[in-house]
Amino acid sequence: MIKAGIIGSTGYAGQELVRILVGHRETQIKWFGSRSYIDKKYSEVYRNMFQIIENNCLDDNMEELAKQVDVIFTATPQGLCSSLVSEEILSKVKVIDLSADYRIKDVKIYEEWYKLKHQSPQFIGEAVYGLCEINRNDIKNARLVANPGCYPTCSTLSIYPLIKEGLIDLNSIIIDAKSGTSGAGRGAKIDNLYCEVNENIKAYGVTVHRHTPEIEEQLSYAANKEIKINFTPHLVPMNRGILITAYASLSKDVSYEQMKAVYDKYYQNEKFVRVLDKDICPETKWVEGSNYVDVNFKIDPRTNRVIMMGAMDNLVKGAAGQAVQNMNLMFGLKESMGLDLVPMFP
Amino acid sequence: MIKAGIIGSTGYAGQELVRILVGHRETQIKWFGSRSYIDKKYSEVYRNMFQIIENNCLDDNMEELAKQVDVIFTATPQGLCSSLVSEEILSKVKVIDLSADYRIKDVKIYEEWYKLKHQSPQFIGEAVYGLCEINRNDIKNARLVANPGCYPTCSTLSIYPLIKEGLIDLNSIIIDAKSGTSGAGRGAKIDNLYCEVNENIKAYGVTVHRHTPEIEEQLSYAANKEIKINFTPHLVPMNRGILITAYASLSKDVSYEQMKAVYDKYYQNEKFVRVLDKDICPETKWVEGSNYVDVNFKIDPRTNRVIMMGAMDNLVKGAAGQAVQNMNLMFGLKESMGLDLVPMFP
Amino acid sequence: MIKAGIIGSTGYAGQELVRILVGHRETQIKWFGSRSYIDKKYSEVYRNMFQIIENNCLDDNMEELAKQVDVIFTATPQGLCSSLVSEEILSKVKVIDLSADYRIKDVKIYEEWYKLKHQSPQFIGEAVYGLCEINRNDIKNARLVANPGCYPTCSTLSIYPLIKEGLIDLNSIIIDAKSGTSGAGRGAKIDNLYCEVNENIKAYGVTVHRHTPEIEEQLSYAANKEIKINFTPHLVPMNRGILITAYASLSKDVSYEQMKAVYDKYYQNEKFVRVLDKDICPETKWVEGSNYVDVNFKIDPRTNRVIMMGAMDNLVKGAAGQAVQNMNLMFGLKESMGLDLVPMFP
Amino acid sequence: MIKAGIIGSTGYAGQELVRILVGHRETQIKWFGSRSYIDKKYSEVYRNMFQIIENNCLDDNMEELAKQVDVIFTATPQGLCSSLVSEEILSKVKVIDLSADYRIKDVKIYEEWYKLKHQSPQFIGEAVYGLCEINRNDIKNARLVANPGCYPTCSTLSIYPLIKEGLIDLNSIIIDAKSGTSGAGRGAKIDNLYCEVNENIKAYGVTVHRHTPEIEEQLSYAANKEIKINFTPHLVPMNRGILITAYASLSKDVSYEQMKAVYDKYYQNEKFVRVLDKDICPETKWVEGSNYVDVNFKIDPRTNRVIMMGAMDNLVKGAAGQAVQNMNLMFGLKESMGLDLVPMFP
Known part of the structure; x- marks a missing residue:
């Protein structure tokens, strides 16, 4: 059973990740990070989760998280993940970043378009762009995956x-x-x-x-x-x-x-x-x-x-679903595990 | 593995039943009935099912269906199910009727409100009103369940x-x-x-x-x-x-x-x-x-x-989900099988 | 030509009042009040008004306003109008209050339901509840009209x-x-x-x-x-x-x-x-x-x-339209002037 | 006062034309044509018009119409207007066609893209493409205007x-x-x-x-x-x-x-x-x-x-509004008459 932590679990993408992981039989969410709602019940922030998630929201403490879980998802504003990641963290835990911090290889282009100074450019080279259909093999061995934009x-x-x-x-x-x-x-x-x-x-x-x-x-x-x-x-x-x-x-x-x-x-x-x-x-x-x-x-x-x-x-293949697809690849699971979601119509 | 047939599979409720049963690990849909789309690929009627359902739509032949499946769902206009059901059919197959034909015990009230002559009033007494939370035990032994209205x-x-x-x-x-x-x-x-x-x-x-x-x-x-x-x-x-x-x-x-x-x-x-x-x-x-x-x-x-x-x-607990909940009860499965659907938000 | 001022012109009801008054041939809006957008062009707040309204937003100065206009509409949060109105103002200008401040005759009930202390209870008795179809005659002679809630x-x-x-x-x-x-x-x-x-x-x-x-x-x-x-x-x-x-x-x-x-x-x-x-x-x-x-x-x-x-x-008869209907009555104009708005469908 | 007839008054564009013309002070609608709803009250087809329009729908009789009105609007499927127009009709009445029949000067292109045989190609040359901002002067003198597509x-x-x-x-x-x-x-x-x-x-x-x-x-x-x-x-x-x-x-x-x-x-x-x-x-x-x-x-x-x-x-400048703008030009009225419609927001 993979232990997962989510930083930014109360944004729409974070919540979609929760929805998908609840149905993923090899994963358990251990940490519902949310700076805005610390100590509040997750199901009071997203009431669709009433009686499904009993946890409270926690702070975005990546170091502590790295000790407790196998994989960290960051569904946070640009710049946050890159300010938190360190060699020590990456040595303990896999990181799937749903923000843009590691998607662009040329740090100058990142900084120009995002109007931000990159906080950990040393990991950009290592990060794998997690578009599974194209980079499948590299993802399998990655410590740090940059989940693509929608x-x-x-x-x-x-x-x-x-x-x-x-x-x-x-x-x-x-x-x-x-x-x-x-x-x-x-x-x-x-x-x-x-x-x-x-x-x-x-x-x-x-x-x-x-x-x-x-x-x-x-x-x-x-x-x-x-x-x-x-x-x-x-x-x-x-x-x-x-x-x-x-x-x-x-x-x-x-x-x-x-x-x-x-x-x-x-x-x-x-x-x-x-x-x-x-x-x-x-x-x-x-x-x-x-x-x-x-x-x-x-x-x-x-x-x-x-x-x-x-x-x-946009919230599934464009964010949370693809993140889970990446996780499956990184942990040697069946790529589609937890993703057999039949489109809902109407 | 339960073999299921759906009469009226191309209405919204019928299609929702398909969506849910695709994710039900003890059921296989054998018959996609649809008078309007006979011989047409199901996934051309509901393109969300592309590459998920390969079957064509078939006629509403309940007698033939009764030979091939274990349970028939009828998601059809009022009056159709009651015109098709017979003792022979009920002796072979369980029927879950999503229409109103067997919901009301007093046939006069049915006929007055629905402006229809009931075609098989002899089964009204036997039919169990499939509101699982209230009639759970009766449902378990039913041959014919009247799935409640939304x-x-x-x-x-x-x-x-x-x-x-x-x-x-x-x-x-x-x-x-x-x-x-x-x-x-x-x-x-x-x-x-x-x-x-x-x-x-x-x-x-x-x-x-x-x-x-x-x-x-x-x-x-x-x-x-x-x-x-x-x-x-x-x-x-x-x-x-x-x-x-x-x-x-x-x-x-x-x-x-x-x-x-x-x-x-x-x-x-x-x-x-x-x-x-x-x-x-x-x-x-x-x-x-x-x-x-x-x-x-x-x-x-x-x-x-x-x-x-x-x-x-209305399409899940109000129709297809409750129908599956009834099926689970009728076949001795875990009541929630296939129904661990986390609400989708937003 | 009636000169009108609007306090709270950048809320939805205030803007609807602008839309209606632009088409009212006997009225001219002289003051677009908006605490939030002082000095900003009105048409930058509501771009549907581009090239229609050239004015900037102004402060909510009711005393100054009373000197410049014939009628003041207050489309503001509860408590504001009642804190601004005075005998001097009412002696100079008619006031149509779209908030709830003067709708309820029993000040205790107002204060209990609105959790506010009423700032000018002395005018509650005088204020006419502006439901034109019922209080038409009283409205005609009113200085202060409480425009009904939606x-x-x-x-x-x-x-x-x-x-x-x-x-x-x-x-x-x-x-x-x-x-x-x-x-x-x-x-x-x-x-x-x-x-x-x-x-x-x-x-x-x-x-x-x-x-x-x-x-x-x-x-x-x-x-x-x-x-x-x-x-x-x-x-x-x-x-x-x-x-x-x-x-x-x-x-x-x-x-x-x-x-x-x-x-x-x-x-x-x-x-x-x-x-x-x-x-x-x-x-x-x-x-x-x-x-x-x-x-x-x-x-x-x-x-x-x-x-x-x-x-x-809700924005027309439930707010701005009824306010204009009240204005027409108060100024002796045809009650429907500017309100020959054909419903838009679809 | 211009007398107007509308053929196809019960489509969305036709109804929008009614909405606009009701507010046009120099026009009166004399004929509400609608093949589908002959003899039905217009306001039963579009209930927004209750107590505003008292007329019944009439047949699409363009010859009769030509005797009674000054301008005919055709808001009908492709091919209908061109099958009805004749020299006699154009000699009596101005025609503004909201369909595509006279928009394209090369009849072969029309027939190829519309899969229709043009019924009155002799009028294509005469018809003026009614994009007012570009063809204003030609429109003023036109008998037949092809109102542009949305x-x-x-x-x-x-x-x-x-x-x-x-x-x-x-x-x-x-x-x-x-x-x-x-x-x-x-x-x-x-x-x-x-x-x-x-x-x-x-x-x-x-x-x-x-x-x-x-x-x-x-x-x-x-x-x-x-x-x-x-x-x-x-x-x-x-x-x-x-x-x-x-x-x-x-x-x-x-x-x-x-x-x-x-x-x-x-x-x-x-x-x-x-x-x-x-x-x-x-x-x-x-x-x-x-x-x-x-x-x-x-x-x-x-x-x-x-x-x-x-x-x-799409229903105003893309259809009915532009048709009225064309009518104004054709009849020497102020181009914007009846079109001082302030955009509705929200």
Whole structure:
């Protein structure tokens, strides 16, 4: 039985991690960290957990935690995990960081986009980017996993095969992304009030969203060449779900069947990536509550472009589910353990 | 391994049954009945099931089904199950009917409220009303279970202890209910279009809703006396969830603690009924996707009334989850098997 | 041209007042008060007003305001208006208070339910309760109008005729109310975040909501006898709209036609109260954005009760629209001026 | 007083036209056409109109209508208007067609994308494309106006200035559009049920949506050169609103100020196009219920692209509001008459 601790367990991603781990038969949560709610019953913060979780919230003491558990999840604001991690901690416990602190290899890019000084750059090299479908083997041996961002997970998985196989013009990639509101977190802000979000859609962070360099880095690895993209996220009046619609020019003539074969090559053995049937567009509702990413594409011969689409639950495959998938890999468990979540519809 | 067949598997309740049974380790679905989609892949009707269910939809042939499976679930319009069931079928297979056909013992009341002639009144007496928390023992031995309606489940469980203990005036009960839109089914009607339901709330079926006599019958058993109530359902712009707010005059002086003790007496050992802490009002979101009913109450000394509240997922405890709970009881399995569903939030 | 000032113009009700007054041809807004946004452009706080309102927000200086305008609207938290009003101010300017400060005639009841010490009880007697359909003549001559609460407006208008005509048992009144989220205001609270409200319904303030004594007082005037009620509000995932469902026992035998005639007696000449056709239940969407209250009723012979229903836009007839209706009466304008707002659907 | 007739008055766009014309002081609706609801009271089809519209629905008899009214609006499925219009009718009455029948000048393109044979191609040449901000003068003298599609209105106005001024690469234009559900009409389809749309987002009509050639044609006029674009619409869980996010490569070096000056050049005197302040992204909620289009842009020096954004109410500026704007121009009225609709928030 794996003993797990969660730092930041009362954010939406932290709570989703709790939901998933409660159903994971080889894991027990030992530590519900939450600076904001120390000593409060967890089930008073999230009443869906009434009679399910009896624990109180605890402080974010990573050193103490490292003595008590086998794995620490940090579902915290940027900068916190990197300020707490040390060689001593990593020697005792595995760390899965759901923040962005170790996702970007070039510390200058991190500091520029996040407007933060990185507190432990010495661990960036070691940290493995936890996109399981791509870095599976490295994750198995990692001490420190950087759990990918929600938009980067959905974007990278939707585009990756076409870059790997050289089918698209690397200078032409545009990602138009749409996210449910849980992605904005549980902070009390006017912008996220029901009345402000409901019956509304808007773009935000245009040209400056911090997931941009993360996506660019991952796509660049696939291309073996530096890639710059446009990435525009939008806030959608729904709780969960990310949809990305990506555009690129074709670099060679390719039929539907050939492109489908490319996607299948990468994903036919992947449980959590579903390549949909021809002409079926992904919908976020079809993956809600599950760890699936649904992807598909459409070629437009009129403009010689391909439209790539991906749908995902931002809190599951985009955060907590992928974190558990990483944990499973790191501890030699079946990769899908605890993640046999059937999408909930409607 | 129990072999299960579902007649009406492509309605919302039928599909929820599929979702739950996919995660039930002692059951296998052998028959996905759907008159509307015969020969169509189930996962083309509900694309959340892509790569999870490979079966095609089949006709509603109950005789053939009875040969192939151990239990038949009927999630069909009123009148269908009662027109198909026969002694021969019941001798071969257990039947859990999610429609109203066998819920009401007095066939005249059924026919009056449902405007239908009952096709097999000979089985009404035998059928067990499948409200597990109340009829657990009878369910265990039943061949035919009438799975309770969504509103009656939530209403009965919220009010039952106070009637049993004689705390409320039986002539004073008023139930004001609120339901998500999945309760209206998947039929293509203008009234249920997104634009008609969104940003809107209304009462419907005022004084004539067909769950009224079902609730009255169950409450009357508790009281050992005939009860008439007012029941007013409302349509709420959300997918899932039922909230009931019930009012009754107190028939004796009773403190919060005494009334809490009454609720605890009936529910402290019930996994799926959660009596909330003092002053906490049930919310549908806290039970979404799960088999829980959250109940609570508030005494108003100014008017000498009690306000009873209950929240539930109409598709789970109000339909498919309770059906599985019944199946577990009928087959001697652990009552909660396959129902360890943690509510999804947000 | 009436010069108007608004104190609290950046709350949802204040902004709705701006929206309505912009379309009122005899009024000009001279002062956009907002403690939180002093010196900020109003259209940066509410960007729907871009290029419509060029003014900056100003402080809540009622004395200065009294010199510059003809009417002051206070759309502020409880206690503020009563702390600012003085004889000198009332001698110069008419005041329409959208808070609760002057709604309740018995200052002890106000202080008990609102947990506040009233700062100017000397004006309570003079203040007119601004429910235009009932107090029209008094409003015309008032210096100080207490604009009714949203729930009390909808509740009182729905029940009033049956009490006036002695058709219902005064001890039996129960009001189950449902409100959109704008009623909770624009404060940054976790409870009102999109993800907390969406896909959720709950009761709140059960037995203790502060609109209870206000409704009781108004119904008591109609009955000429003290009335106590149960009032239970619910939060519904929509921006605007209030629906009330009220229950009472009939005190005499009455037919549909007789009861309809009673409603018509009171409302057939009222532009803003629409008594719907038989069996049509009010829906909040049908009045959205307008000053209408749609009411109807249903008699239940089984239980000898009547179910009364009312739907209204909480920000219009429940706040800003009624305030303008009051202003029109106070200044001798056509009562509906600026309020010919056709409900927006869908 | 202009007498107006509406064919297709019971669709969402038709009803919005009714809402707007009720508030238009120089127009009177004489004919509420609706094939589906002949002889039914209009206010029974749209109950928001109770006590506002007393008329019954009538058949779609354009010849009879032409005798009785000054202007006919056709808010009907594609192909209907073009099958009814004749020289005789156009000699008697002005026609504003909200369908696509006369929007596209090349009848072959129309027939290819709409899969319909055009019934009156002889009028295509005469018809004026009713995008008021661009074709104002031609509209004034038109007998037959093709009211633009919702997506084309928002897309064209957002991109037009940059094409006119030669700032963007004409081969690089990609439009990612998001629409509320009223755009899908009031037909009873499973896909548009509340439970299917709510908590969901998806692309549809990818590469084949019929507004594509309409947008291309308008942009081509601006460029004086044939343009091909990618256009991808998405269905968003909200009633109203269109947001477009458009991408193009810059064809020359240009600063924010220079580009802002270009937008201002075209729109500073346009009441209904609001160029927002720097870094403010358009939101659909800010224009809801109004005839405004809010536009803005952001230059990305990293990729040398510009992101253009536009938000609009699809039923107002995207349909009924623009139709009234066209009517005003055609009849020599003030262009904004009846359109002083302040956006409703929240």
